[in-house]
Amino acid sequence: MQIVKKAQAGSFESSDIMVLVEPSEKPGRYIEIDSSVDIQFGEQIEYAINRKLDELQVIDIHLIAKDKGALNLTICARVETAVKRAAGVQKGFIP
Amino acid sequence: MKNVIGRNIPEYINGIGKVEPFLGAWEKLKKGWMDEITVPPPNKAKLPHQCKSCMDLKTAIEKTNPHDGMTVSFHHHLRSGDNILVMTIDILAQMGIKDITLASSSLNNSHDSLLKYLKDGTITKIWTSGLRGELGKAVSEGVLDVPVTIHSHGGRVRAIHTGKIQIDLAVIAASAADEEGNATGAHGKSAFGSMGYARIDSRYAKQVIIVTDNMVEYPCTPTSIQQHYVDYVVKVDSIGDASKIATGTTRITKSPMDLRIAKLAADVIENSGMFTEGFSFQVGAGGASLAVAKFIREKMKKSGVKGSFLLGGVTSYGVDMLNEGLFRAIFDVQSFDAAVSSSILKNRNHIEISSGYYANPYNCGCMTNKLDIVVLGALEIDTDFNVNVITGADGIIRGASGGHSDTASGANLTVVVCPSFRGRIPIIKKRVHTIVTPGETVDVLVTERGICVNPKKPELEESLIKAGLKIKKIEDLQKEVEGITGVEKPIEFTDKIVGIVEYRDGTIIDVIKQVKNAN
Amino acid sequence: MLYIPGNNPAMLQHGGIYGADSLLLDLEDAVALNQKDAARILVRNMLQTIDFYNSEVCVRINHLDTPFGREDLEEIVPLQPDAIRYPKTESVEDLRKLLAIIEDIENKHNLPHDKMTIHAMIETAMGVQNVFDIASFSSRVDALTIGGQDLMADMNIKNTKEGTGIDLARKMIVMAAKANGIDAIDTVFVDVNDEEGLKKETEYAKNIGFSGKAVINPRQIDIIHEVFTPTNEEIRKAYRIVKEFKRNKEAGIGVFAIEGKMIDAPVVARAEYVLELAGIDYKNV
Secondary structure, X not given: XXXXXXXXXXXXXXXXXXXXXXXXXXXXXXXXXXXXXXXXXXXXXXHHHHHHHHHOOOOOEEEEEEEOOOOHHHHHXXXXXXXXXXXXXXXXXXX | OEOOOOOEOOOEEOOOEEOOEOOOOOOHHHHOOOOOOOOOOOOOOOOOOOOOEEOOHHHHHHHOOOOOOOEEEEOOOOHHHEOHHHHHHHHHXXXXXXXXXXXXXXXXXXXXXXXXXXXXXXXXXXXXXXXOHHHHHHHHOOOOOOOEEEOOXXXXXXXXHOOOOOOOEEXXXXXXXXXXXXXXXXXXXXXXXXXXXXXXXXXXXXXXEEEEOOEOOOOOOOOOEOHHHOOEEEEOOOOEOHHHHOEOOOOOOOOHHHHHHHHHHHHHHHOOOOOOOOEEEEEOOOHHHHHHHHHHHHHHHHHOOOEEEEEEEEOHHHHHHHHOOOOOEEEEEEEOEHHHHHHHHHOOOEEEOOHHHHHOOOOOOOHXXXXXXXXXXXXXXXXOOOXXXXXXXXXXXXXXXXXXHHXXXXXXXXXXXXXXXXXXXXXXXXOOOOOOEOHHHOOEEEEOOEEEEOOOOHHHHHHHHHOOOOXXXXXXXXXXXXXXXXXXXXXXXXXXXXXXXXXXXXXXXXXXXXXXXXX | OEEEEOOOHHXXXXXXXXXOOEEEEEOOOOOOHHHHHHHHHHHHHHHHHOOOOOOEEEEEOOOOOOOOHHHHHHHHHHHOOOEEEEOOOOOHHHHHHHHHHHHHHHHHOOOOOOOOEEEEEEOOHHHHHOHHHHHHOOOOXXXXXXXXXXXXXXXXXXXXXXXXXXXHHHHHHHHHHHHOOOEEEEOOOOOOOOHHHHHHHHHHHHHOOOOEEOEOOHHHHHHHHHHHXXXXXXXXXXXXXXXXXHHHHXXXXXXXXXXXXXXXXXXXXXXXXXXXXOOOOHHHO
16 A cells, blocks of 8 residues: 555554554655553564554555554554555545 | 572672561461560650750751661651651751661652652662652662662561661651640641551650641640650641642542452452451552442442451541441551541541551551451462562552551452553563562452452352352463463563562562663 | 443453443444544454453444445444444335345355344434334344434434433334334433432333343443342242242143232243343243
8 A cells, every 4th residue: 555645543542552654755664653561562563563564565654653552453453544544545434 | 599489589688688588478477476586665764844845857856866877767647748758858968967778667759859869878778668759760770779678567567676677766747746745647737647657666766756737735635656755846837738648538439440340359259258247348548449348338238247347548438437337446557538537536436556556467466367358459460369569560669568468468358459451561460570469368369351269269269159250260361361462571670689578577578670771 | 231432442442341231332423523434443453353251242333324334334244243233223224225235245255144133223203203114124133222312312302311202212112122022222321420310210211121221331330230130039039930830830720829919921921031131041940
């Protein structure tokens, strides 16, 4: 999927994650993660985000995530939502 | 050397000396006496009509012969509204006193400003039942050379009796006092209720200063602290921030999760066989544990079962239950809200007790030994039912041992209530970071995702199952939670010991290591 | 039956812990219009991953007349929750359209047509008028629910605690449900802090034939269970009735008396229902 515009998904609530995505200036994935559970789960969060981007076939992206202890399934849901919004492929959606 | 629950404890710790590893919750008590010699309390003399009043705290402190290496003690009945502890250390620091051992019954966020004294060598040793905020963080990062000793409320009394803590100066805040030093926390604008933790200090400290913002005409009653142990009396403008000392009433949580856990815990208690006429009961003041009292109150009213006594840290909720006739007495070592102070004053069945009476293992029967049911919280619990209430998920000290291990050891039924995970971090673990309360003293764990019974209590498990409660094996629950959260990466520690956790009998149950990559 | 907002991960992930008989993961009114896609994807992932324990799981989708309903079905139906709750059901036409899409999706995924059921929500005057036809339209419709707030809005009447204005609707919905042998679930009680009021309304709902009640806060669950669960006294009485009935039947007696009260077939049926609610196998009494 091609990131064509800025988009975000999620929230700053506990157990949620705010994901902001935009087209990256240079080719590749640029991922910044800030998490309340960084010490324990930082690597897993990054892994989960990357696997989701693989699945969505996103190659170039700038992604910023602010995590408040979201479970993997929530992280994946928010990444998917943000990416689909940014790629303009979301259906059943009022922006 | 490994202690009996598999924790590595060195035989000798610099600045502490030789330590005795934990042997089991009741092993040392079986003997019937304590091997350590009880040190004598100081004997002092005053002349008739000698004046104890001093114009300010500094003058009083100067009279007590402050010196390098001294031990200064405080109580934590003012909670996070305390002004007196910091005020005292400020004065000692200005006098240039170094190498102070701080022996407060607990420490909290109101003591954050002490940090500079830990850094500059004014304070070099700490004894406390709890440590939080900036101090907890700095200690965990290794600011002190000598490890902090974390004791229980009962264990502190023992440590003073044995001379492990030798108090040179006790500065005791009171919300009312008279010129001779009779003092109480039961009335005055800064009323905080029971003075249970301060009594042992008044008896054993070489010098005792009472500090109050409310000098009353002689005599000040009730005499929670008695004049014949007091050297000096000081009036100050304020002993602390009244709004943080005692709020009006403690409210029951509205968190659906805490209420759910509390409801399950109350069901466990009701069907444990221990919920019978004349039972005694203690709950923590925190979210889910206090909420258990709400459900137990309803069950008592419905079934007509009446209890014997309530114990411990007391909230207005306990006072309500006393007034409704659900319990015959409250034994109060620490009060949590304003309503409790007035009850202590007015109700003779609301009895102020010392921490020795409350929980010291070495006497002929502390109250915790008479306890039927206690409900306690946890920062972490492991599959051996060991409980951590001192270090957080990041390994940093941010909690309190308090009466946790005392009550768990004494009660017939110890119920630990906590969520199974909090913000993705599992609370239930294969191994807790720090053991404060040994698993052999914990009977049931109640979480929102299941109830686990210690395999040492098969009869209990059976009666709970008969009552229709769903019981999970604690190992299964741990795996289930890990399945939801994922496996966490372990926290890294260095080899430096920054804290030792003393069990109530004086043995060492665990040590706390310095966190690595402290930021 | 506990409502959980579909875009709230904290509440969704703990949905199963409260002992609710049924969970309603809500993609409709509890989700802001610009978050419909986020909630849909989140609920889908929750259904895939989270154990809701013994609670039945339903998903309330958006109406097919909105831009969201179709997409909701595409994401949710493949996961076959226990039920789909369809808001503002007004006619059999609504259901026909809904079922056609559901079955189409099920066919695409090789899924059976008889596993996931439909809860029709009646929350307009038109829906109330057509409720019997709605209840009898398909065997997949296994529950009717009343949406009190929307119905009051549709009827342009004030929300009173007594719920006088929607009393007829309540009874018509129950009647239609009973006539078709399916469940009727009462609407939510919105004042979370009024435990007495909740108890009263739940008792009323039980007395006019509802088999359950929706809640918006987990704190309300225990009160509702308390009302719907038979008391020990009721269970004892029911047990005695069923037992005496069996004994008398063997002796060839159909109607008899306990403590001066006539016991006949309807009384026995009611007693059997009480035992069933209490989880007692009445056939082996």
